Amino acid sequence: MAEQHDFFATAEHRPLSGERLWQVLEHWQRQGWIRALDLALVRMLAQLTDDAEPELLLAAAMASHQLGRGHICLDLEATLADPDAALSLPPEGAFGEQLPDKPSELLGNLTLSQWLERIASSALVASGPGSAPLVLEPGAPARLYLRRQWVYEVEVAEALGERLATNPVESLGAGTIERLDRLFTAPAVDTIDWQRLACALASVNRFSIITGGPGTGKTTTVVRLLALLQSQALSDGRALRIRLAAPTGKAAARLTESISRAVSSLPDGMGEAIPTEVTTLHRLLGSRPDSRHFRHNADNPLHADLVVIDEASMIDLEMMHSLLKALPPSARLILLGDKDQLASVEAGAVLGDLCLDAEQGGYSAATLSGVSKAGAGDLALWQAQWGVSGDQPLAQHIVMLRHSHRFGEHSGIGHLARGVNRGDIKQVEQAFSSYDASLALLEPRTDQAPALRELVLSGGRLGREHGAEGYSGYLRQLEATRPDSGNFRDDIWQSWATGLLEAFTRFRVLCALRKGPWGVEGLNQRIEQVLSEAGLLKADQLWYEGRPVMLTRNDYALGLMNGDIGLCLRVPQDEGGEALRVVFPLADGSLKWVLPSRLQSTETVFAMTVHKSQGSEFAHTTLVLPPGPNPVLTRELIYTGITRASDWFTLVMPARARLYEAIGTRVHRASALRSRILASAQQ
Numbered sequence: 001m002a003e004q005h006d007f008f009a010t011a012e013h014r015p016l017s018g019e020r021l022w023q024v025l026e027h028w029q030r031q032g033w034i035r036a037l038d039l040a041l042v043r044m045l046a047q048l049t050d051d052a053e054p055e056l057l058l059a060a061a062m063a064s065h066q067l068g069r070g071h072i073c074l075d076l077e078a079t080l081a082d083p084d085a086a087l088s089l090p091p092e093g094a095f096g097e098q099l100p101d102k103p104s105e106l107l108g109n110l111t112l113s114q115w116l117e118r119i120a121s122s123a124l125v126a127s128g129p130g131s132a133p134l135v136l137e138p139g140a141p142a143r144l145y146l147r148r149q150w151v152y153e154v155e156v157a158e159a160l161g162e163r164l165a166t167n168p169v170e171s172l173g174a175g176t177i178e179r180l181d182r183l184f185t186a187p188a189v190d191t192i193d194w195q196r197l198a199c200a201l202a203s204v205n206r207f208s209i210i211t212g213g214p215g216t217g218k219t220t221t222v223v224r225l226l227a228l229l230q231s232q233a234l235s236d237g238r239a240l241r242i243r244l245a246a247p248t249g250k251a252a253a254r255l256t257e258s259i260s261r262a263v264s265s266l267p268d269g270m271g272e273a274i275p276t277e278v279t280t281l282h283r284l285l286g287s288r289p290d291s292r293h294f295r296h297n298a299d300n301p302l303h304a305d306l307v308v309i310d311e312a313s314m315i316d317l318e319m320m321h322s323l324l325k326a327l328p329p330s331a332r333l334i335l336l337g338d339k340d341q342l343a344s345v346e347a348g349a350v351l352g353d354l355c356l357d358a359e360q361g362g363y364s365a366a367t368l369s370g371v372s373k374a375g376a377g378d379l380a381l382w383q384a385q386w387g388v389s390g391d392q393p394l395a396q397h398i399v400m401l402r403h404s405h406r407f408g409e410h411s412g413i414g415h416l417a418r419g420v421n422r423g424d425i426k427q428v429e430q431a432f433s434s435y436d437a438s439l440a441l442l443e444p445r446t447d448q449a450p451a452l453r454e455l456v457l458s459g460g461r462l463g464r465e466h467g468a469e470g471y472s473g474y475l476r477q478l479e480a481t482r483p484d485s486g487n488f489r490d491d492i493w494q495s496w497a498t499g500l501l502e503a504f505t506r507f508r509v510l511c512a513l514r515k516g517p518w519g520v521e522g523l524n525q526r527i528e529q530v531l532s533e534a535g536l537l538k539a540d541q542l543w544y545e546g547r548p549v550m551l552t553r554n555d556y557a558l559g560l561m562n563g564d565i566g567l568c569l570r571v572p573q574d575e576g577g578e579a580l581r582v583v584f585p586l587a588d589g590s591l592k593w594v595l596p597s598r599l600q601s602t603e604t605v606f607a608m609t610v611h612k613s614q615g616s617e618f619a620h621t622t623l624v625l626p627p628g629p630n631p632v633l634t635r636e637l638i639y640t641g642i643t644r645a646s647d648w649f650t651l652v653m654p655a656r657a658r659l660y661e662a663i664g665t666r667v668h669r670a671s672a673l674r675s676r677i678l679a680s681a682q683q
C-alpha cells in the first residue's frame with residue numbers, strides 16, 4: 001500500500017518548517033478544528049526533545065484530535081488519502097467555503113514512506129512497549145497511537161484473547177440440558193432458538209456476548225442463564241456471586257426493572273439467589289473522585305464469580321480495560337448489547353468491533369457438535385445455508401438474537417429500524433407510508449414552522465390521531481396533580497415528583513447535532529419559547545419550574561453522574577415557604593432533591609443528542625436531522641434514535657437527502673482491537 005501511495009504522489013513534498021507548523025496548529029485550534037488539549041499535548045511533546053520533525057508533531061496533533069472523535073489511533077494511510085476528513089472539515093455550517101491551511105495543503109504531497117520515516121526517527125516514538133509517549137505500528141495499515149491508548153488496546157486484547165482461547169462446549173452436560181429444557185420450550189421445526197443457544201454457549205464459556213436489537217430478549221436470556229448457572233451452583237453447595245451493571249444510571253434503572261420482571265416469570269424453584277439490583281459500571285468498579293483509576297483493579301479484584309454488563313455498546317476502550325483488570329481470572333463475563341447502535345461517547349467501538357461478523361454465526365465444527373444436544377435447533381444446517389464455516393475464536397462466544405418480541409413483523413418502528421440497518425431506502429420510505437399509526441415524517445422548511453410547534457406541544461399528527469403526546473402532557477400534569485400541602489419530603493410530594501419524572505419520559509426530542517438551530521442548543525431555546533408562549537412554563541430565568549436538566553459532568557459529592565436527568569420543581573421547604581429544587585431518580589428507585597445552586601454543570605434537556613439518549617427509552621421519540629451535510633449523520637445514529645422509541649417515532653428532516661446520506665454512511669473508528677484479539681486468542 002505504501003508503494004501505491006508513493007506512485008500517486010506527483011509533486012515533491014516541501015518539508016514543513018517548525019514556524020509554519022505552530023502557525024497552522026494555532027490556527028486550527030482558534031478555528032475549533034482541534035482542541036486546546038491537542039495543541040497542549042503537541043507543545044508538551046515538542047519540549048521533551050528537539051529531534052521531533054514537524055511532520056511527526058502534526059501527526060501527533062491529528063492522533064490526539066482523532067482520539068477526541070472516538071478513534072483509538074491515527075490511521076496514517078487513511079489520513080493521507082483524505083487529510084481534511086481527519087479534522088472533520090468542512091466544519092458544521094461552513095460547507096462550500098474556501099478554508100485556508102487545511103491538512104490537505106500540508107500533507108498533500110507527502111508519501112506514506114516519507115511520513116513513516118519522519119515519525120519513526122524521533123525518540124518520542126517507539127514501536128512497542130516502553131515509555132515513549134507515542135507508539136507507531138508501521139504494518140498495514142500504519143497506525144500512530146498515544147501510548148495510553150496503545151496499552152489499553154493491547155491489554156484488552158490479551159485479556160479477552162485469554163478468555164477466548166478455550167471453548168469447552170463439549171462439556172455441556174446432562175444437568176445443563178435438563179435445566180435448559182425446564183427454562184425453554186422446544187423450538188418449532190426448522191427454526192433456531194437463539195436464546196436457548198446463547199444460554200447453552202454462555203453456560204460453558206468464561207466470556208460471552210449476547211447481542212440483538214431492542215426487545216429480542218437479551219434480558220430474558222441472561223436471566224435464564226443466571227437461573228441455570230445458579231441452580232447448578234446451589235446444587236453443588238456454593239452460590240455464585242453475581243454482579244449486574246450498566247454504563248449509565250438510566251440504563252441500570254431500566255435493567256433493574258426488566259430483570260425483576262424476568263426473574264418473576266422463571267419456572268418454580270429457579271429464581272433463587274438471582275440478584276435484581278443493577279448498579280452502574282462506575283459504582284461496580286469503585287470510582288474515585290477526580291481520578292480515572294478505580295478501587296477495584298488487578299490488585300483488588302471484584303468479589304464476583306459472574307459479571308453481566310448490559311448496554312455494552314456504550315463501553316469505551318478505557319472502561320473495558322478497567323473492567324477486565326478488575327475481573328478475577330476465574331469470573332465469567334457476559335456482555336449484552338445491540339451491536340448496531342452508536343459506539344461509546346469516548347474512544348473505541350468495543351462491542352461493534354467484537355461483533356463485526358455476528359450475523360453470520362461462524363460456528364466451528366466443535367461448537368456445532370457441542371451444542372447439537374442443547375435442543376436449540378439444527379444450527380449446522382442453518383449455517384450451511386449461509387455457506388459459512390469457521391473456527392475463528394471470537395465467533396464461538398457470540399450469539400445474535402434475531403427476533404424482536406417488542407417490534408415484530410407488524411411493527412412500524414421495527415420495519416423502519418430494520419430498513420435503516422440494511423441501508424434499504426425503499427424499505428425506509430415504505431415504513432413511513434404504511435405504518436402511520438406509529439410513524440410520522442415532518443419536513444419543515446424552517447425551524448419556525450408551525451408543524452414543529454405543534455409537535456413539541458402535543459405530539460403532532462401522532463398526538464392528534466393516536467394519543468402520542470408532546471411536552472404539554474408533562475407540564476399539564478405538573479400543575480394538575482400538584483399537592484396542596486405538606487413538605488417536599490412527604491410521600492405525596494415524592495409520588496408527585498415520581499409521576500412527573502415518568503411523564504417526562506413519554507416524549508423526547510433527539511438531535512444529531514449540538515450547535516445551530518437544528519441542534520440541541522437551538523432547539524432547547526426554541527422549545528422553551530414555544531412552551532412559554534403556550535403558557536405552560538415561564539422560562540424567564542435560568543432556573544424555572546418545569547425545566548428538565550441533564551448533568552454534563554460526574555458529581556461525586558452529590559452521587560450524580562454525567563447524563564443523569566432531573567426536573568426543576570417548586571416545592572414547600574422544611575422551614576416554610578417554597579423553593580426550586582431539582583429532583584433526580586436514583587437507580588434504587590428513591591429520589592434525590594438538590595438545590596439548583598449546588599449543581600455545577602447542567603444543560604436544559606427538552607432536546608438532547610442521540611449519543612446521550614443511549615440506554616434510555618421514550619414512548620414518543622422525535623429525531624431531528626439538520627438541513628446541511630454533516631459527518632455525524634450515520635446509519636448507527638439514525639438506528640439508535642429510532643430504537644429509543646417504544647411506541648411512536650417522528651422523524652423531522654428539513655432535507656430528505658440527509659436521511660439518505662446518513663443511511664449510507666457507517667461509523668468507522670480506527671483501532672486494531674479485533675485483529676489483536678484474534679491474534680492473541682490463537683497464540
Ligand SMILES: Nc1ncnc2c1ncn2[C@@H]1O[C@H](COP(=O)(O)OP(=O)(O)OP(=O)(O)O)[C@@H](O)[C@H]1O
Nearest residue numbers: 195212213214215216217218219220221258405406
Ligand atoms: N422467547 C420469548 N417468547 C416470548 N416473549 C419473549 C421472549 N423473549 C423475550 N420476550 C418478551 O419480549 C420483551 C422484551 O424482552 P427483553 O426485555 O428480554 O428484551 P431485551 O433485548 O433485553 O430488550 P431491550 O434491551 O430492548 O430492553 C419482554 O416483554 C419479554 O417478556
